[in-house]
Amino acid sequence: MKAARWHAKLDIRVEDIEIPHPGANEVVIKVKQAGICGTDIHDYMSGPHSIPVDKPDPLTGAVAPVTMGHELCGIVHELGSGVTDWKEGDRVVIAPLQNCGKCYFCKRGLHHLCVIQAGLGLQTKEGGFAEYCKVKEYQLRKMPDNMNWAQGAMVEPTCLAMYGIRRSGLEPGDTLLITGGGPIAVLNMMCAFVCGASRVYMTEKHPARIAKLLELGATEVFNVTECDALSEIMDRTEGLGVDIAVECTGSESGINLCFDSLRKRGMYIQSGLSLGEVKVSPWKWALKDLNMIGLWCCNPYDYDSVIKLVADKRIEVEKLITKTIKLDDIVTEGFEALARNKEKKEMKIHVIP
Amino acid sequence: MKAARWHAKLDIRVEDIEIPHPGANEVVIKVKQAGICGTDIHDYMSGPHSIPVDKPDPLTGAVAPVTMGHELCGIVHELGSGVTDWKEGDRVVIAPLQNCGKCYFCKRGLHHLCVIQAGLGLQTKEGGFAEYCKVKEYQLRKMPDNMNWAQGAMVEPTCLAMYGIRRSGLEPGDTLLITGGGPIAVLNMMCAFVCGASRVYMTEKHPARIAKLLELGATEVFNVTECDALSEIMDRTEGLGVDIAVECTGSESGINLCFDSLRKRGMYIQSGLSLGEVKVSPWKWALKDLNMIGLWCCNPYDYDSVIKLVADKRIEVEKLITKTIKLDDIVTEGFEALARNKEKKEMKIHVIP
Numbered sequence: 001m002k003a004a005r006w007h008a009k010l011d012i013r014v015e016d017i018e019i020p021h022p023g024a025n026e027v028v029i030k031v032k033q034a035g036i037c038g039t040d041i042h043d044y045m046s047g048p049h050s051i052p053v054d055k056p057d058p059l060t061g062a063v064a065p066v067t068m069g070h071e072l073c074g075i076v077h078e079l080g081s082g083v084t085d086w087k088e089g090d091r092v093v094i095a096p097l098q099n100c101g102k103c104y105f106c107k108r109g110l111h112h113l114c115v116i117q118a119g120l121g122l123q124t125k126e127g128g129f130a131e132y133c134k135v136k137e138y139q140l141r142k143m144p145d146n147m148n149w150a151q152g153a154m155v156e157p158t159c160l161a162m163y164g165i166r167r168s169g170l171e172p173g174d175t176l177l178i179t180g181g182g183p184i185a186v187l188n189m190m191c192a193f194v195c196g197a198s199r200v201y202m203t204e205k206h207p208a209r210i211a212k213l214l215e216l217g218a219t220e221v222f223n224v225t226e227c228d229a230l231s232e233i234m235d236r237t238e239g240l241g242v243d244i245a246v247e248c249t250g251s252e253s254g255i256n257l258c259f260d261s262l263r264k265r266g267m268y269i270q271s272g273l274s275l276g277e278v279k280v281s282p283w284k285w286a287l288k289d290l291n292m293i294g295l296w297c298c299n300p301y302d303y304d305s306v307i308k309l310v311a312d313k314r315i316e317v318e319k320l321i322t323k324t325i326k327l328d329d330i331v332t333e334g335f336e337a338l339a340r341n342k343e344k345k346e347m348k349i350h351v352i353p
Numbered sequence: 354m355k356a357a358r359w360h361a362k363l364d365i366r367v368e369d370i371e372i373p374h375p376g377a378n379e380v381v382i383k384v385k386q387a388g389i390c391g392t393d394i395h396d397y398m399s400g401p402h403s404i405p406v407d408k409p410d411p412l413t414g415a416v417a418p419v420t421m422g423h424e425l426c427g428i429v430h431e432l433g434s435g436v437t438d439w440k441e442g443d444r445v446v447i448a449p450l451q452n453c454g455k456c457y458f459c460k461r462g463l464h465h466l467c468v469i470q471a472g473l474g475l476q477t478k479e480g481g482f483a484e485y486c487k488v489k490e491y492q493l494r495k496m497p498d499n500m501n502w503a504q505g506a507m508v509e510p511t512c513l514a515m516y517g518i519r520r521s522g523l524e525p526g527d528t529l530l531i532t533g534g535g536p537i538a539v540l541n542m543m544c545a546f547v548c549g550a551s552r553v554y555m556t557e558k559h560p561a562r563i564a565k566l567l568e569l570g571a572t573e574v575f576n577v578t579e580c581d582a583l584s585e586i587m588d589r590t591e592g593l594g595v596d597i598a599v600e601c602t603g604s605e606s607g608i609n610l611c612f613d614s615l616r617k618r619g620m621y622i623q624s625g626l627s628l629g630e631v632k633v634s635p636w637k638w639a640l641k642d643l644n645m646i647g648l649w650c651c652n653p654y655d656y657d658s659v660i661k662l663v664a665d666k667r668i669e670v671e672k673l674i675t676k677t678i679k680l681d682d683i684v685t686e687g688f689e690a691l692a693r694n695k696e697k698k699e700m701k702i703h704v705i706p
Binding site for chain 1: 458465616621628629634
């Protein structure tokens with residue numbers, strides 16, 4: 001079968017490899033559609049960040065080259081021994097996290113914090129950018145009949161956004177600021193609205209993306225190169241600030257804009273970005289009596305809720321997909337297109353193996 | 354009557370002024386005991402920070418000189434019109450916060466976040482370092498018969514600590530790190546234990562205070578000048594980290610030690626200190642899926658709970674008091690003693706007018 005494998009930074013190859021066979025409690029699925037994530041681009045451009053290269057992954061034993069791709073859906077193709085709740089032909093979405101099931105966090109139901117967690121398509125040999133992909137039975141989620149493949153491959157990033165919105169305790173009518181205009185920022189906006197937000201303000205600097213964000217439903221988008229976003233936000237919130245701020249840029253200016261824009265006892269959400277050190281004023285955290293959360297992605301808890309909302313088009317995730325390409329073209333039309341995406345015309349690119 | 358009034362930085366004078374009389378819904382109390390807070394020292398040494406000097410306070414109209422002191426208890430001396438629930442001679446603890454009752458936050462029961470809040474003894478003309486003090490009726494809390502004046506004057510700072518512990522969601526058996534060894538750090542330790550914490554580790558560098566912290570019940574105190582506190586904490590938590598970290602130093606090293614010492618999905622508490630900018634890594638917030646809160650002090654919500662716990666000696670707050678002095682001596686024996694407290698031999702100094 002064909003598979004797009006990460007060998008090294010800037011070296012992803014579409015290769016012909018053996019179709020995997022499932023071990024006990026494993027399932028092989030025929031991949032129908034898979035999305036390229038910012039994390040994939042990060043590992044393509046400057047990796048390895050989380051892909052094991054020198055020593056095998058402690059949970060899975062995987063070492064590069066690995067097949068990438070962790071936003072995927074497909075059809076159950078082959079069942080391993082012990083799998084009794086699924087049958088060939090079942091349509092499934094995959095939750096990418098693998099866990100040990102035994103550590104402090106797994107024992108407390110916090111599997112996404114497993115001390116030796118492994119993400120499919122990063123710390124596993126198999127991934128979604130292939131014709132077939134082997135996963136653990138517990139990674140399967142049933143796709144309802146009214147969900148198409150494009151929607152199915154959007155479930156994983158939508159779960160990441162919904163995880164933050166759920167933990168934020170968003171209340172009806174809440175007003176949000178979301179810094180950044182990428183796919184996770186957009187999905188946060190969509191999840192916030194479906195959960196009862198009244199207004200979602202966003203920041204972005206690329207005109208093409210500003211237009212896209214407005215088309216997708218943002219209340220207003222502030223171009224941080226042209227206006228004082230803080231002043232605009234205060235104008236629109238009677239000087240109080242927003243109820244919730246979701247930080248999706250990872251930049252010092254984005255982070256501090258969120259802290260400055262929040263009302264007292266507001267909620268700050270740090271999306272799971274790979275960041276360096278930034279300067280902040282903890283005094284503001286105290287002065288505003290803030291609640292804050294950091295989000296570790298890849299959580300397996302929001303699938304059931306998100307699948308219903310996506311299938312029923314309550315969250316219109318297909319609108320994010322700007323291009324659907326063939327697996328053969330994944331490097332030039334996928335990774336390179338997103339790496340060169342200076343004008344931010346591409347939002348989400350999907351791959352059909 | 355005598356009153357210790359802040360005129361300017363390093364200029365607090367014990368002066369003879371008129372005894373205040375209560376207006377409508379106000380009460381004058383005869384002060385029995387009052388504690389000197391770190392905030393008072395901060396305004397004495399380098400103020401004004403929150404004391405109005407150039408224009409009147411928007412809520413109270415006060416402008417310096419103001420009588421300081423906001424940790425106090427006493428006896429009801431005179432009732433203003435409209436006060437029906439109290440009588441002369443009632444023993445009371447004072448909640449120092451005054452609020453407008455009308456703003457966004459007051460309407461939502463978050464009076465301590467009132468947009469024009471005023472703290473007694475800072476933004477009011479009256480304060481606790483005087484023979485008599487005028488307050489609003491809603492600032493009174495009944496002192497039980499088994500509570501003495503020393504305990505009564507310790508209720509306010511204990512409420513600040515309990516506010517953080519309550520919001521942290523501390524669970525039975527939780528392990529804590531508290532950075533810093535001042536009164537608020539100690540009260541956090543005591544509140545954590547009374548709420549079910551198993552072990553409370555603290556950091557401190559002054560030998561006299563390390564001895565005091567151990568005497569007061571800290572599980573262990575790490576001298577940050579002599580050991581690698583992070584490594585010691587990881588040794589004692591099977592490499593996971595602590596469940597809750599309470600940051601009471603305001604220093605970049607203290608803040609980052611807390612983030613580094615927390616387990617995944619742990620709780621970070623930023624105590625309400627006046628801080629400058631510090632460098633932090635928000636990536637750690639995401640990687641650890643953290644919960645974090647900032648604390649605005651002076652909250653009026655924990656008095657009923659704390660009064661019972663203090664009166665019944667479940668929280669032994671009297672042990673923090675290292676000296677009790679006369680109002681006449683407040684500058685030399687109080688403010689100067691705490692300002693010069695390099696060896697940290699003084700913990701909490703109380704004043705009897």
